[in-house]
Amino acid sequence: MGRRLRSGGRVIDGVVIFDKPLGWTSNHAVQRIKRLFNARKVGHTGTLDQQATGVLPLCFGEATKFSQYGLNANKTYEVGVQLGITTDTGDTDGKIIAENSVPELDRGRIDEVLDAFRGEIDQVPSMYSAIKHDGQRLYKLAREGVEVERAARRITIHRNELKQFHGSSLELLVECTKGTYIRTLVADIGESLGCGAHVSKLRRHEVGHFRLEDCVSFDQLMEAKKNGDHEALLRPVSSMVEGWFDIKLPGPTAYLVRQGQSVAVPSCSPTRGWVKLLEERADGEFTFLGIGEIESGRVAPRRLVASIHSPSH
Numbered sequence: 001m002g003r004r005l006r007s008g009g010r011v012i013d014g015v016v017i018f019d020k021p022l023g024w025t026s027n028h029a030v031q032r033i034k035r036l037f038n039a040r041k042v043g044h045t046g047t048l049d050q051q052a053t054g055v056l057p058l059c060f061g062e063a064t065k066f067s068q069y070g071l072n073a074n075k076t077y078e079v080g081v082q083l084g085i086t087t088d089t090g091d092t093d094g095k096i097i098a099e100n101s102v103p104e105l106d107r108g109r110i111d112e113v114l115d116a117f118r119g120e121i122d123q124v125p126s127m128y129s130a131i132k133h134d135g136q137r138l139y140k141l142a143r144e145g146v147e148v149e150r151a152a153r154r155i156t157i158h159r160n161e162l163k164q165f166h167g168s169s170l171e172l173l174v175e176c177t178k179g180t181y182i183r184t185l186v187a188d189i190g191e192s193l194g195c196g197a198h199v200s201k202l203r204r205h206e207v208g209h210f211r212l213e214d215c216v217s218f219d220q221l222m223e224a225k226k227n228g229d230h231e232a233l234l235r236p237v238s239s240m241v242e243g244w245f246d247i248k249l250p251g252p253t254a255y256l257v258r259q260g261q262s263v264a265v266p267s268c269s270p271t272r273g274w275v276k277l278l279e280e281r282a283d284g285e286f287t288f289l290g291i292g293e294i295e296s297g298r299v300a301p302r303r304l305v306a307s308i309h310s311p312s313h
Contacts, residue, residue, distance in 0.1 A: 009040035013061035013305075014234030019215035020048050020056040020204075033058055036221055037230065045070025045207060046178070047130055051091050054078075054204030055215055059240065062305045066240035066291070072178050073208030074158065080201030081170040081186050083193065089128045090183030091199040100195040102168040110170065113192045114160045117185060122152040126184045155180045169200070209242055237305060238288035244276040245269070247299055248286055254279035257289065262300035270294055277301070 020029050026047045034042040043064045045057045054077075059067045084102040087094030125131050131150070141148060159175035174182065183199050190197025205212050216224075216233050224230035253263050257277065269275070272295050278286040290304030 009034070009038050011041075011061055012037055012039045012231070012234070013063055013237050014231075015060065015063050015237065015239050016058045016216065016221075016234060017210050017214040018056045018058050019212070019217045020053055021218060022053050023050060025050045026056060029056055030058060032218065033221070036225060043067055045073075046075075048204060049091065049183075049202060051093050051199075052202035052204060054202075055207045055210055055212060056204070057207055057210055057240075060234065061237075063237040063240055065303050065305065066237065069240055070207055070210075074175055074177055074206070075180070075204060076159070076173070076175040076206035077182055078163075078201070078203045078205055079172040079174055079182055079186065079199060081172060081189070081197050082200040083168040083170065083190060083197045084195045085198055086187065086190065086196035087198045089198075090126055090181075090187050091202070094128070094198070098196050102195045103193070105165065105193070107162065107165070110162050110165060110193075113189060114162060114172075116192065117189060118157050118160045120154060120156050123155050123181065123184055123188075124152045125150050125181055126187075128183070153179055157185070160185075170197075173205075175206075236288065238276065241276050241291055244274065244291070246278055247275045247292065247294075248278045248280065249289065250280050251282075254289055257292070257299075257301045258304060260301060262298040264297060265294055265299045267297075269299075271297075274302070275299060277304075 016033060018029060018033060020026065024032075026044050030042050030044055033039075037060070039060050041061050041064060043059050045059065045067045048054065048056050057067075057070045059070075084100050085096055086098040088097050089095075130137050156177045157174065157180070158177070159173060161173045163171040163173055165171070174185065176182075182202060186197050186199050221230055221233065224233055247265055247269060249257060249263070254277075256263055272293075274291055274293055277289040277292050277299070279289040280286055288305060290301060292299040292301050
């Protein structure tokens with residue numbers, strides 16, 4: 001449970017896997033959920049467009065220390081594509097800048113084009129992205145009619161699958177690395193098909209190991225709050241690194257780690273890499289301590305939690 005502060009909300013630690021509704025910005029989602037929990041500190045793990053819906057992990061308190069692992073995780077999207085119409089923003093929110101007839105297509109031709117957008121590719125970000133240029137967000141410059149040169153970025157499209165198509169509409173399933181702009185991907189696909197395109201629907205299905213079925217909606221959170229059990233919907237801080245190899249440390253060893261010292265690890269542990277650290281409590285159970293990095297038979301602390309005010313972890 002959280003404890004109340006004199007001002008600024010309550011100290012609460014944990015993770016909510018939120019199903020962001022259509023029309024909300026990611027920051028709006030953070031602020032609404034922050035007020036709902038009366039929490040002191042909440043952040044998200046990567047912006048989801050206002051016109052997009054789906055998985056948006058929200059980190060409370062100590063969980064924000066591990067939000068980068070959501071930022072760096074692969075994402076999976078269900079993407080609606082409208083062929084023949086190009087907009088300045090690349091989605092339905094923008095102004096139409098070109099209209100073209102859609103050529104007669106079959107699954108083979110579409111898949112041929114999609115194949116060019118699989119694996120490692122270079123992508124030039126849209127002017128309507130949140131990347132900064134000389135301290136200003138590109139989308140702010142774009143709204144002022146200013147366009148600047150953008151360097152291409154190397155991304156990886158692990159999956160770019162045609163789910164269905166009908167006339168001028170496609171539905172894709174895309175799994176990609178961080179830094180991928182789906183609107184740019186769709187615009188490039190439309191250009192390759194010779195007719196242009198924009199995103200008509202975007203729903204994020206996965207962020208790393210978090211999936212849509214893990215999500216809770218705002219209505220569910222509101223209903224739970226009425227019943228006084230909304231904090232039960234918080235996942236533990238350790239869920240941000242779920243699936244990582246565990247290193248279980250007895251109390252005295254955990255104390256050394258908290259002092260910033262590296263300690264020897266069992267021979268059965270990985271020889272190198274990042275691991276989850278668990279501290280043995282007096283009752284013999286283990287609690288999440290943080291993450292560390294193994295090298296040369298020892299693990300060094302990299303990011304540790306303070307005391308956690310949350311459900312069981």
